[in-house]
Amino acid sequence: MPHTVRGVIARAKGQPTEVVNIVVPDPGPGEVIVDVASCGICHTDFHYREGGISDDFPFLLGHESAGYVSAVGAGVSNVKEGDFVILNWRAICGDCRACKRGEPWYCFATHNAAQKMTLEDGTELSAALGIGSLAEKTLVHSGQCTKVDEADPAVVGLLGCGVMAGIGAAINTGGVTRGKSVAVIGCGGVGTASVAGSRLAGASPIIAIDRDPRKLETAKELGATHTIDSSGLDEDGVVKAVQDLTGGFGADVVIDAVGRPETWRQAFYARDLAGTVVLVGVPTPEMELSVPLLDVFGRGGALKSSWYGDCLPDRDFPMLTDLYAQGRLPLEKFVSERIGLDDVEEAFDKMGRGEVLRSVVVF
Template identity: 75%
Template sequence: MSQHVNGVIARAKGAPVEVVTIVVPDPGPGEALVKVEACGVCHTDLHYREGGINDEFPFLLGHEAAGTVEAVGEGVTDVAPGDFVILNWRAVCGECRACKRGEPQYCFATHNATQRMTLEDGTELSPALGIGAFCEKTLVAAGQCTKVDSSAPATAAGLLGCGVMAGVGAAINTGGVKRGQSIAVIGCGGVGAAAIAGARIVGAAKIIAIDFDDRKLGLAEEFGATHTINSKDLDLDGVVAAVQDLTGGFGADVVVEAVGRPETYQQAFYARDLAGTVVLVGVPNPEMTLELPLIDVFGRGGALKSSWYGDCLPSRDFPLLIDLFQQGRFPLDKFVTETIGIGDVEAAFDKMHRGEVLRSVVTLP
């Protein structure tokens, strides 16, 4: 029997979000019904509201979530009712060319629940990243549920579902930063701060945080930055020179660009050492273009990479990071700036715009 619960939708491009009644069906084959306990407010949710992802309105927003499995459909064996899980948007298929070559973190056929949640009038909803977790209960593919230790607070654990994992993975999985190396992170919001925390986990020797907001640079130091650069009054050459000054004149081994703009990508490109690695994890908009001298792309060598979800494998990475958090080695809870109610999402978007929070987290009864 379907259930009626409260959830947050974006009905039209740019319109304020609304709390409405959502109809959630019972899980079918391969699906799981999850009682959501907490869900972070991510920039991606705002991109959905603004029509920056696609135009399949109305959207059921929210995706950085943790909660408890309430029911599962036929054929589900990896999770069971009562399991505490983090939701993810990479339910690997096991059959595509990436999975078959042993690289499921690059699965090209990730999937979501087959059934759709709806409004009371039957209008089908498009769940953000196939999750839709600004909702008391949500229906997902069972593979989108990753079981972790239930003693972890849902408010912190859920953030691994997107932004924190994207940042940590950009530094460790995509960038491959190693013990003793140098890394620079451009943009120190939630994703950038997570990249800094990830670099600290693996023992990077020099971790350089770059932003034009002193508040964010202060937080970056708390997450492990060894040096900070305020780029407010610096042009491309100024940022590059500042990084080189901190790295013996060479540039950083790895540079993570967590903004998603052409000008900051250029900073990242030139601030890396020869044969170094640039990782783009900031999300650009479709109108942005990038121009670089091709001779510089050739002459500097190294690697230019994009990081999709931090190249993570949830079944591998989520439990590991929860364990590190519980050991006091990964400050996951520091990403939670405030906890809010389900009716406060629109105000949280405003705070995010003003750079006042790393993460507002919706808690659900």
């Protein structure tokens, strides 16, 4: 029978979130109910609240989660009741043109649950990124569950979005390997994860760039060998600072974790000839970019965007969880605070002020 649980919704654009009762139906074919153990507060949830993703209100927020499978629908074979899982928003289809050409990380037809969770009055909820896990239970497609060895949910749950996006931007998209030089522009959660991923891959130097000294200090803790405080620098000043730290050449890989035209241009010109630019920060719809086409031609290299760190959850989540368990990937440093379900609005405020890498709701 359906379950009534507490969850956080955004009812209308720009309005404060609400903690309300939601109804989670029994799982249908291919669906799973997960008892949520943790959920990180991500910028994407804030964008949903502000109407920056779509206008399909009301939204059930939350997507960066770990928990335990409590019920499975017909035909589910990849997980069973009791499994500890990290939720993901890339449940690959296996049949689209990307999957068939052996590039499932570009899957064009990822799966979500067919049924909708609702308010008690029957109003259907739009689940953030097809997950909706700022709730005590959530209904997802079985492919959105990645089984991993049990670990602290508040820590490994962050692999479900921001941390994976950052690590993947460096390793999967940017191709960072031992000895390459890396610069990361913007040291919030995703950018700092790019720093950690670059360290994991053996890059050197690793240059962290931000306007906030607190974020730069955290980036150093997670692997940055050098930092640049960009608060008093224009675009050319940032580029020169990176070149000064890389023998005058620029970095092999520059990751833009902000997603603004000016930071992308910094990344473009701060890379070495034939270097790689990775855009992982998310722009807003009105932003436009202007760069001389001759510079694009003349500098060579690769200009890439990274969507979810070009990850494959079944491949990457277990590996990164193992590295955390071995003490080789300090994921616990991303958890700034552990909060309750009623503290989400305050967490959004702290995120906006740059006071936290991640606030994590623990159930």
